[in-house]
Amino acid sequence: MNALKLESHAPPDYYPPMSLDVFMRETGLTAATLWRYRKKGWLRTENISGRHYVTRAEIQNFNNRLRAGEFAGEPTNPTPRKESVAGAAPEI
Numbered sequence: 001m002n003a004l005k006l007e008s009h010a011p012p013d014y015y016p017p018m019s020l021d022v023f024m025r026e027t028g029l030t031a032a033t034l035w036r037y038r039k040k041g042w043l044r045t046e047n048i049s050g051r052h053y054v055t056r057a058e059i060q061n062f063n064n065r066l067r068a069g070e071f072a073g074e075p076t077n078p079t080p081r082k083e084s085v086a087g088a089a090p091e092i
Contacts, residue, residue, distance in 0.1 A: 017053035
């Protein structure tokens with residue numbers, strides 16, 4: 001029973017890195033979303049033998065930044081496309 005208590009208070013680097021596939025399953029994020037997060041520098045991954053892994057410390061860092069509102073922003077709404085009428089004269 002003491003082993004469980006010690007592990008729950010262990011530093012994040014105590015645990016091995018989590019593969020990106022497992023991280024996707026546990027969080028419910030898609031591959032495209034994680035690709036965007038990595039591209040923007042929001043989530044750092046480690047490349048080990050061609051596979052991407054996320055450390056527990058990086059997950060903790062990401063969650064702390066998320067709670068602080070660092071990623072908050074206004075949603076972008078696409079503007080409606082103007083329909084052109086067939087045969088109409090172009091505007092000059």
